[in-house]
Amino acid sequence: MSEHRNRAQQGESISGTGAFVVIGAGPGLGAAAARRFGHSGHPVGLIARGSERLAAIAAELAAEGLTSATETADITGAQALEVALIALRERLGPIEAVLFSPRPSLGWIKPVLDTEPSDVANALALSVLAAVAAVRTVLPDMRHRGRGTLLFTTGGAAVEPHRDRAVSGIAYAAESVYVRMLHDTLADEGVHAAQVTVVGPIGPGARHEPDAVAEELWRLHTERDQPLVVLR
DSSP: OOOOOOSSOTTTOOTTTEEEEETTOOHHHHHHHHHHHHHHOEEEEEESHHHHHHHHHHHHHHHTTTOOOEEEEEEHHHHHHHHHHHHHHHOOOSSEEEOOOOOOOOOOOOOGGGHHHHHHHHHHIIOOOOHHHHHHHHHHHHHHTOEEEEEEEEEEETTTTTSSSSHHHHHHHHHHHHHHHHHHHHHHGGEEEEEOOOOOEEESSSOOHHHHHHHHHHHHHHOOOOOEEOOO
């Protein structure tokens, strides 16, 4: 567990801007989104399983003068995820926006006829059960404050399922349905739920640059006009 502060006192938001928390933070899109929201005044919380990865991202943010705090957790454990989110809220202040963006294990991704029940269960635990746990932790405060943003990312299997990548199609489809129901339920309460589905590779020099996807996430947070964006 590590923390970097520039301007915040414990338990207070910075300049009236709530925290932005990345669940499943990694060096690609997670780090890019953290920079985008951080440079717009949001203190950044980072949650992932690997402490070294989190420390590296936090160091990069600190070098850019951005406030961040990290929590190590296996997000497929609902209690561990709840504890991590509460800890970040205590240090960074109210959570304004959450990005749920974990990456599935490549070991689960098999052709449909080779897919075991355990593969599907693992994928659903990561993409759906963890999403539900995160929302149930942060949503009460958002509803009380009358504002907040719940952002989700999925791979292209959400809209283009492929027989050789069965669990991605199953889990992402279920996650997409969940996000749409959140959007329809919360739209009148000032809480915006939205999903970005990225079709094709993402990374430096790939079809989708992390900074460009992060910009789309920022647009959804600020313009709040769509429940789903598909980047092809």
